[in-house]
Amino acid sequence: MKKVLKISGWILISLIVLAAGSYGVYLIRCSIESSINMQILGPEAGVLKVDGREFRDLNNNNRLDVYEDTREPVDARVDDLLKRMTLKEKAGTMFITMTGMDRDGSLLEWARLYAPLTFLMERNSEMVVEKKLNHFNIAQSYPPEVMAKWNNNIQKLAERTRLGIPVTIATDPRHSGMKNFTVNVFTEYFSTWPSFLGLAATRDTALVREFGETVRQEYRAIGITQALHPMADLATEPRWGRISGTFGEDAHLSARMVKAYIEGMQGDSLDGNSVACMTKHFPGGGPQKGGDDPHFPYGRDQVYPGNNFDYHLIPFEKGAFPANTAQIMPYYAVPEGSEYEDVAFGFNKKIITGLLREQYNFDGVVCTDWGIITDRKFRDARAWGVENLTEEERVVKVLDAGCDMFGGESSPEMIVELVRSGAITESRIDTSVRRILRDKFRLGLFDDPYVDPAEAREVVRNESFVRKGKQAQRKSMVLLKNENNLLPLEEGSKVYIEGMDNKKLAGQYGHVVSSRDQADFIILQLQAPYEARNDMLLERLFRQGSLAFMDVEKRKIINKISEKPSVVVITLDRPAVIPEIAEETEGLIADFENETDAILDVIFGRADPQGKLPVELPSSMEAVENQLPDVPYDSEYPLYPFGYGRRYE
Numbered sequence: 001m002k003k004v005l006k007i008s009g010w011i012l013i014s015l016i017v018l019a020a021g022s023y024g025v026y027l028i029r030c031s032i033e034s035s036i037n038m039q040i041l042g043p044e045a046g047v048l049k050v051d052g053r054e055f056r057d058l059n060n061n062n063r064l065d066v067y068e069d070t071r072e073p074v075d076a077r078v079d080d081l082l083k084r085m086t087l088k089e090k091a092g093t094m095f096i097t098m099t100g101m102d103r104d105g106s107l108l109e110w111a112r113l114y115a116p117l118t119f120l121m122e123r124n125s126e127m128v129v130e131k132k133l134n135h136f137n138i139a140q141s142y143p144p145e146v147m148a149k150w151n152n153n154i155q156k157l158a159e160r161t162r163l164g165i166p167v168t169i170a171t172d173p174r175h176s177g178m179k180n181f182t183v184n185v186f187t188e189y190f191s192t193w194p195s196f197l198g199l200a201a202t203r204d205t206a207l208v209r210e211f212g213e214t215v216r217q218e219y220r221a222i223g224i225t226q227a228l229h230p231m232a233d234l235a236t237e238p239r240w241g242r243i244s245g246t247f248g249e250d251a252h253l254s255a256r257m258v259k260a261y262i263e264g265m266q267g268d269s270l271d272g273n274s275v276a277c278m279t280k281h282f283p284g285g286g287p288q289k290g291g292d293d294p295h296f297p298y299g300r301d302q303v304y305p306g307n308n309f310d311y312h313l314i315p316f317e318k319g320a321f322p323a324n325t326a327q328i329m330p331y332y333a334v335p336e337g338s339e340y341e342d343v344a345f346g347f348n349k350k351i352i353t354g355l356l357r358e359q360y361n362f363d364g365v366v367c368t369d370w371g372i373i374t375d376r377k378f379r380d381a382r383a384w385g386v387e388n389l390t391e392e393e394r395v396v397k398v399l400d401a402g403c404d405m406f407g408g409e410s411s412p413e414m415i416v417e418l419v420r421s422g423a424i425t426e427s428r429i430d431t432s433v434r435r436i437l438r439d440k441f442r443l444g445l446f447d448d449p450y451v452d453p454a455e456a457r458e459v460v461r462n463e464s465f466v467r468k469g470k471q472a473q474r475k476s477m478v479l480l481k482n483e484n485n486l487l488p489l490e491e492g493s494k495v496y497i498e499g500m501d502n503k504k505l506a507g508q509y510g511h512v513v514s515s516r517d518q519a520d521f522i523i524l525q526l527q528a529p530y531e532a533r534n535d536m537l538l539e540r541l542f543r544q545g546s547l548a549f550m551d552v553e554k555r556k557i558i559n560k561i562s563e564k565p566s567v568v569v570i571t572l573d574r575p576a577v578i579p580e581i582a583e584e585t586e587g588l589i590a591d592f593e594n595e596t597d598a599i600l601d602v603i604f605g606r607a608d609p610q611g612k613l614p615v616e617l618p619s620s621m622e623a624v625e626n627q628l629p630d631v632p633y634d635s636e637y638p639l640y641p642f643g644y645g646r647r648y649e
Helices: 002-040 074-084 087-093 116-120 124-130 144-159 196-202 205-222 251-266 309-320 349-359 391-401 412-421 426-442 453-459 463-476 551-561 579-584 596-603 621-626
Strands: 046-050 053-057 095-099 135-138 168-171 276-282 327-330 478-482 494-498 521-527 566-571 587-591
Touching: 002 124, 074 426, 087 095, 087 412, 087 426, 095 124, 124 144, 144 205, 144 453, 196 205, 196 251, 196 463, 205 251, 205 453, 205 463, 251 276, 251 309, 276 309, 327 349, 349 391, 391 412, 412 426, 463 596, 521 551, 551 566, 551 579, 566 579, 566 596, 587 596
Parallel strands: 095 135, 135 168, 276 327, 494 521, 521 566, 566 587
Antiparallel strands: 046 053, 478 587
8 A cells, every 4th residue: 555655656746747847848938939029029119299299109210100190080090000001910900819917917928827727828929929919808807006007018018019009908897796707707806886687677877877987987997998898688588698798688778778888988989088899799699599508509599489580689779879889799699590691690791791781880890709710629619600611711701791800819810811812802801900990099099008007096996986886786676575564674683694795794784693593584695596517618607597496405495484584685697487485485685796785785774675677587497488589578477577676665
């Protein structure tokens, strides 16, 4: 036995030494390649003084060129820059992909052991210097001064390229309390608001515009100028896993909310104070066959058995377009059994050119969803309907459809080769690059892409923003049941609590006891149920499938709340099927990823619940399975209908 342990120990030590040696070799290689990239770069932009004003000499030619002149119209600046760009520079501008940063705000030039995902990312300098990319999506959550510092570092890197084209930094939503990056990049340093679904529960467009203004200020403070949201999709299929990112299932409510949010983010027109919105997912995601998401092969089909395709366009035509959304993202899904080609929306010319460009006259940037071109070792491209095409043929089809940018991709060499081979004309490339550059100029990035880390620390999560976020959380809460006016509970009551993150905080409202026997009331917080799936890494994070608790778990819940008068708080990221739980509990409240103090404020009467359900809560899974995926609030005999919400008497 001792001999076996000794051998095992030597094997372990050998593996550690081998891994350490491999990582050391990797670091040396990265350091050499990074050094080479830095040597390729030119000097930082000079400063030109003309007519008493200062301008950035981005190409360091000691002349004020039109694209550097802030007095010139945007279109003139775009045309001037486009004429100066090489084909490789144009191609690099057409890609946006994930990138990383070090935790001190320095450039990510090699992967970090403390952040395993960085091993999947290319170096900052490789993407900016070699591939000429200047659009990046970030998922890190560091203190605001750190993120501001990284913005300045990567902007300085871009400034030293041949033409000094600045970087556009993008992000998915960050302001909900949800800790699931498939719908939200949880950022503890930002102010916390309810999910988009919760904002819809407030029915308050002024509040949503104020939310957009808050997000805009916090984003701009750290250098983010591109929002990969809002979602104008409709939650007409209750099993879909991305409902928390929507404004619910009613098209007209969603349209009002989408419009208010974009106006808060962009202002009346896109300028140096704006954050550009990439509204998604045209022509409306949500009616997924069986509720399965098209991130996965089994969820590729989007269906319209209720002949309700046009209903899903309403949030765009009455919300996003009147608000002048800067950009649009189509979804992965294939419109099954429709008049449109059976290929995913990003490849679909009749959708992008015919419907979006020609019918709606949209001339902004259209960016594909992430990863629809390149097949990788760990997953194939989400090229639904065109799996048989080569990667180069997929690029051609996307551009022919009318899209401008490739999301989650970093292969500009494909564009270069396709133009050189004659498969794509350079004039077609110019059309897209012109749209993309126009937004960079309008956002003021060519004039000053830098931010102040000290100011970022003061702006992000300031007291005013935190207070507004708390108010929105309280206002979003929906009172579903209040038997015998049990709620609000009297402060100081003896309460037994399960499911809440912060029981210590609850002690400021009531006397928290350690067992149900000691309690006057039971407070139980539940997460809306979902069906765990584990075939793929990303799939584990998607909350999709069944809306009902498993029988064993349901019995446990009912046994607990039947012992004493109870209050159940259910966190809705999707609708939930809970008729037996609703029957047993005296108090039932819906929240939307809200913080514990906001929830307790409502339970103990410091705030009055005001929310109205943005989705219906079905009475059974049978009703869910019988409803039509493209039709709103159509399940039979819902437990709580769309728009339901009580107030304290």
